[in-house]
Amino acid sequence: MSKEAYPLIFERSKTGRTGFSLPENDVADMDVANMFEDSYIRKEKAELPEVSELQLIRHYTGLSTRNHGVDTGFYPLGSCTMKYNPKLNEDVARLPGFSHIHPYQEESTVQGTLYWMYDLQESLAEITGMNTVTLQPAAGAQGEWTGLMMIRSFHENNGDMDRTKVIVPDSAHGTNPASATVAGFEAVTVKTNERGLVDIEDLKRLVDDRTAALMLTNPNTLGLFEEDIVEMAAIVHEAGGKLYYDGANLNAILGYTRPGDMGFDVVHLNLHKTFTGPHGGGGPGSGPVGVTAELEPYLPKPLLTKSGESYTFDYDRPRSIGRVKPYYGNVGINLRAYTYIRTMGAEGLKRVSEYAVLNANYMMRRLSDSFELPFTQHCKHEFVLSGKIQKKLGVRTLDMAKRLLDFGYHPPTIYFPTNVEEAMMIEPTETEAKETLDGFIETMEKIAEEVKKDPEIVQEAPYSTVVGRLDETTAARKPVLKYAHK
Amino acid sequence: MEFRYLPMTKEDKSDMLQSIGVESTDELFSDIPRTVRLDREMELKPPENEYSLMQEMRNLSERNSNLRQYTSFLGAGVYDHYIPSVVDHVISRSEFYTAYTPYQPEISQGELQAIFEFQTMIADLTGMDVANSSMYDGGTALAEAITLAAAQTKKKKVLLSEATHPDSLDVIKTYARAHGLELTFIGEENGTVSFEELDEHLSDDVAAVVVQYPNFLGQVEPLREIRELMNEKARKAMFIVSANPLALGYLTPPGDFGADIVVGDTQVFGIPAQFGGPHCGYFAVTKKLMRKIPGRLVGETVDEDGERGFVLTLQAREQHIRREKATSNICSNQALNALASSVALTSLGKDGLFKMAEMNIQKAMYLKKCVESKGLSLLGKGPFFNELVIQIPITVKEANKKLYQHGIIGGFDLSRVDSKYGKSMLVAVTELRSKEEIEKFAELLGGFHE
Numbered sequence A: 001m002s003k004e005a006y007p008l009i010f011e012r013s014k015t016g017r018t019g020f021s022l023p024e025n026d027v028a029d030m031d032v033a034n035m036f037e038d039s040y041i042r043k044e045k046a047e048l049p050e051v052s053e054l055q056l057i058r059h060y061t062g063l064s065t066r067n068h069g070v071d072t073g074f075y076p077l078g079s080c081t082m083k084y085n086p087k088l089n090e091d092v093a094r095l096p097g098f099s100h101i102h103p104y105q106e107e108s109t110v111q112g113t114l115y116w117m118y119d120l121q122e123s124l125a126e127i128t129g130m131n132t133v134t135l136q137p138a139a140g141a142q143g144e145w146t147g148l149m150m151i152r153s154f155h156e157n158n159g160d161m162d163r164t165k166v167i168v169p170d171s172a173h174g175t176n177p178a179s180a181t182v183a184g185f186e187a188v189t190v191k192t193n194e195r196g197l198v199d200i201e202d203l204k205r206l207v208d209d210r211t212a213a214l215m216l217t218n219p220n221t222l223g224l225f226e227e228d229i230v231e232m233a234a235i236v237h238e239a240g241g242k243l244y245y246d247g248a249n250l251n252a253i254l255g256y257t258r259p260g261d262m263g264f265d266v267v268h269l270n271l272h273k274t275f276t277g278p279h280g281g282g283g284p285g286s287g288p289v290g291v292t293a294e295l296e297p298y299l300p301k302p303l304l305t306k307s308g309e310s311y312t313f314d315y316d317r318p319r320s321i322g323r324v325k326p327y328y329g330n331v332g333i334n335l336r337a338y339t340y341i342r343t344m345g346a347e348g349l350k351r352v353s354e355y356a357v358l359n360a361n362y363m364m365r366r367l368s369d370s371f372e373l374p375f376t377q378h379c380k381h382e383f384v385l386s387g388k389i390q391k392k393l394g395v396r397t398l399d400m401a402k403r404l405l406d407f408g409y410h411p412p413t414i415y416f417p418t419n420v421e422e423a424m425m426i427e428p429t430e431t432e433a434k435e436t437l438d439g440f441i442e443t444m445e446k447i448a449e450e451v452k453k454d455p456e457i458v459q460e461a462p463y464s465t466v467v468g469r470l471d472e473t474t475a476a477r478k479p480v481l482k483y484a485h486k
Numbered sequence B: 001m002e003f004r005y006l007p008m009t010k011e012d013k014s015d016m017l018q019s020i021g022v023e024s025t026d027e028l029f030s031d032i033p034r035t036v037r038l039d040r041e042m043e044l045k046p047p048e049n050e051y052s053l054m055q056e057m058r059n060l061s062e063r064n065s066n067l068r069q070y071t072s073f074l075g076a077g078v079y080d081h082y083i084p085s086v087v088d089h090v091i092s093r094s095e096f097y098t099a100y101t102p103y104q105p106e107i108s109q110g111e112l113q114a115i116f117e118f119q120t121m122i123a124d125l126t127g128m129d130v131a132n133s134s135m136y137d138g139g140t141a142l143a144e145a146i147t148l149a150a151a152q153t154k155k156k157k158v159l160l161s162e163a164t165h166p167d168s169l170d171v172i173k174t175y176a177r178a179h180g181l182e183l184t185f186i187g188e189e190n191g192t193v194s195f196e197e198l199d200e201h202l203s204d205d206v207a208a209v210v211v212q213y214p215n216f217l218g219q220v221e222p223l224r225e226i227r228e229l230m231n232e233k234a235r236k237a238m239f240i241v242s243a244n245p246l247a248l249g250y251l252t253p254p255g256d257f258g259a260d261i262v263v264g265d266t267q268v269f270g271i272p273a274q275f276g277g278p279h280c281g282y283f284a285v286t287k288k289l290m291r292k293i294p295g296r297l298v299g300e301t302v303d304e305d306g307e308r309g310f311v312l313t314l315q316a317r318e319q320h321i322r323r324e325k326a327t328s329n330i331c332s333n334q335a336l337n338a339l340a341s342s343v344a345l346t347s348l349g350k351d352g353l354f355k356m357a358e359m360n361i362q363k364a365m366y367l368k369k370c371v372e373s374k375g376l377s378l379l380g381k382g383p384f385f386n387e388l389v390i391q392i393p394i395t396v397k398e399a400n401k402k403l404y405q406h407g408i409i410g411g412f413d414l415s416r417v418d419s420k421y422g423k424s425m426l427v428a429v430t431e432l433r434s435k436e437e438i439e440k441f442a443e444l445l446g447g448f449h450e
Helices: A053-065 A087-093 A111-128 A140-157 A175-182 A200-206 A229-238 A331-367 A388-392 A397-406 A434-453 A455-459 A472-477 B010-020 B050-062 B085-091 B109-126 B138-153 B166-179 B195-201 B223-233 B287-292 B319-325 B335-373 B396-405 B435-446
Strands: A132-134 A165-169 A186-190 A211-216 A242-247 A266-269 A289-291 A303-307 A310-314 A383-386 A423-426 B157-161 B182-186 B206-213 B238-243 B261-265 B281-285 B298-302 B308-312 B377-379 B387-391 B424-428
Touching: A053 B085, A053 B109, A053 B335, A087 A331, A087 B050, A111 A132, A111 A266, A111 A289, A111 A303, A111 A310, A111 A331, A111 B050, A140 A175, A140 A211, A140 A242, A140 A266, A140 A289, A140 B166, A165 A175, A165 A200, A175 A186, A175 B319, A186 A200, A186 B319, A200 A229, A211 A229, A229 A242, A331 A383, A331 A423, A331 A434, A331 B010, A331 B050, A388 A397, A397 A423, A397 A434, A397 A455, A434 A455, A434 B010, A472 B298, B085 B335, B109 B281, B109 B298, B109 B308, B109 B335, B138 B157, B138 B166, B138 B206, B138 B238, B138 B261, B138 B281, B138 B287, B157 B166, B166 B182, B182 B195, B195 B223, B206 B223, B223 B238, B281 B287, B335 B377, B335 B387, B335 B435, B396 B424, B396 B435
Parallel strands: A165 A186, A165 A211, A211 A242, A242 A266, B157 B182, B157 B206, B206 B238, B238 B261
Antiparallel strands: A132 A289, A266 A289, A303 A310, A383 A423, B261 B281, B298 B308, B377 B387, B387 B424
16 A cells, blocks of 8 residues: 555545535524524534545545544454444444434333333343343443442441452553543553463452452453462452452353352353444444442443333442443444344354364464563463564564554554563454464464564564554644644 | 354355364264253243334334423433434444454544544533543543542542433432442532532542532523632642533633532433433543543554544553553443434534533523413522423322323423432423423413312
8 A cells, every 4th residue: 555645534625525415404594693693603613624524534434534443354362352243233233223223212002112121131141151231331431440440339338438449450451440440440550460360369368358359351361361360369358358350351251151150249241242232433332241249239320121011221229339320321332242142042142152262272372482472371262472583682572562453464462461571462363264263373374484684674663564663652642633724 | 043144154154164174063072071961942932033023122112202202391311312323324434333343443533533533522511621532421431530539539529410301310319329438419409500519528638519500400500600609618638520512612621710620410411311321431531641541542643654533541540451550430421322422413513512501491490481471480599501390280290191181291300319309300402392382381380280
């Protein structure tokens, strides 16, 4: 692709062009200006672009070609579960009976939607082994916060006012400690041992009568299953704390084990990961939360319940933490997840995890010939390599990531988790064929060879993208965050 | 059973197992303790083929009464507007909707530029210096605005107009508890914020004053006068305005009246109601707050050859860097919906947005005229945008039941918010409602008797 400047939509604008077709104004004689004091009427119209419909379509189509999605090519971005987004889900979500309904319509006029929402709650409860699920949280981060607020209410309701500590592994995603802080807790870090798992001795030292919860992903961010989960749960529970499950990595264990069975009290899910809600270039996501019966009274309100053959929202929940989002959650994303679950069933979902794990282990073993593998046990749905060997030759993981762009791949997650030097976190997902995995492995091997023979090729990559490496320092130092209209 | 999303063949599987050096996939799961393994199949509905599932879902969707079959006068924060056809075509480009957050800028220029354009449009509409790449929705954006103001001013007391969206107020209460904020609700008088009460509560220990523009009752709050009072009594407090961005196509933007933070929802631009979500929050601030704004920001920069390009920037603000020191844990934006809104705004353009906003006011004015001619009265005496509160002789619940028989989805029952509103229906009239539909609606409302 040639490197060329791509105009902004504002730079394509020309006075007098239109791209709209508004309904007829059949009440044009109503005198609006008369109703407002002059100073409340906008002096100048908002500077929106004036383009024709074809110009608009060309502009955005052009932009789309400057973007890489799962449909474009392999996207082994660790911890993000970039699996295929089924087209049926998109069609279902666009049915007018689903997309054009208002959250304040009478419940009797939206029973079709309430039916599948309730069924989704039940399905997610079964998949996670929890008692009750709310679909309200907007995204994983909001799900985390919701779950922690419930734990906080639970302790406070028991008169346990000093439980202010939330324990988070050092390998955890930054959102975990951030959620703990914004839920009013103090985040405390537990160490990872040499096998990449939570250091039980360190956990024992940290857990006390001030512990509100332990937050975990299992498998963890290194893609490794926390084998001592039963013991960890006992340590935390005996001290009166709760176990929080970050569902970011649920794609590894569907049908094999469930957070509820492992002893977790609260679970959030990322429906845009495991359950194929598309990532949308950064969102919208959806972050339902499931809880044990003990924590059920604290769920956000309203809670969708079934009475007889009809469905209704229950607002009368005195111990609820309250609302976390207007209306009932990201319904459109939840609908895509529901369609996916109905497509796969229990058998399909278990196979999802089986193949996600098989694909990851296959890639891990093959790539360990060329790259340092810091943890050697079987991984789950993803694994972490270190670029240490290549760094000694003067090539950083960032360089290799950029080089991958030249071969049409989205790079893995890099420099995360932070406890692995020059980390590359690779998650192939179950929807990729062996040929695709082999192609990627061969490319990685080729790049490892380049590093040895001609490191400059890698250091100066990429060559084939629409822009070269961008100056991020200046972008942060002298921020330009909008177009300056001429 | 075959699964079309799973390409694994028997041959692949056996090759891969051999390459790994294990006999079966079960060995790969041997690290899961026996005691916590699920020894049965999950109890879910059986897998469904594409055609049957689509039929079932279509049937389910037809059990809902949708806004395109019925004539809707329901608004209250979610609106049925004209959505240009181009919107869905653009957001259905899979390069947009199947992409992740643009962390690799070289292969994400399309998304980054689209967001940069969105930020530009929002900043301009709101009259603010900086807008972010979007938030979950208007309600959580408003809650985040308050926590930002409290952190910035190091004060805990927040004054909120009661005439703010009730779901947003509920969300704010939950956030306030987490952050230890003290909320004081300011009542409304004739539909807009009570100056007497505001005056009484304003002081130097106030972190922020929050109003909605137009407010939940449809009335246009006098932003200038509120700012003036704040300048007098609480100079350092932040002025937070939650604004319907469509209204800003006609009304003076809050930034021009000295707002510090402007938030809201761009659902009005190209995003269907879809039972309340996903929509798309926006968040705009003054330059002074640029480095405190939550969420993602896209900035312009250059590559090695000096060509213009875009990157995610000022990431030092964000949770993945700040971890436990973060003031917000948001780590996504509503990128695809922000794109939908950008496309809708591009389609409307400078004139179209103005015309659409103006038409909303005109249609609402026409409804006012019609219901007043039926002898019904309105709550609120001031200027409005596209919503009115109509006092009717029967409960809103009863009225809506009757309206439904005539193919009409009636307005929002204000008694749900506060029983003091009694038989008050909050009604929205968008550009989609015809003169004839408005007349019929007024006729029906006028015909209701106790």
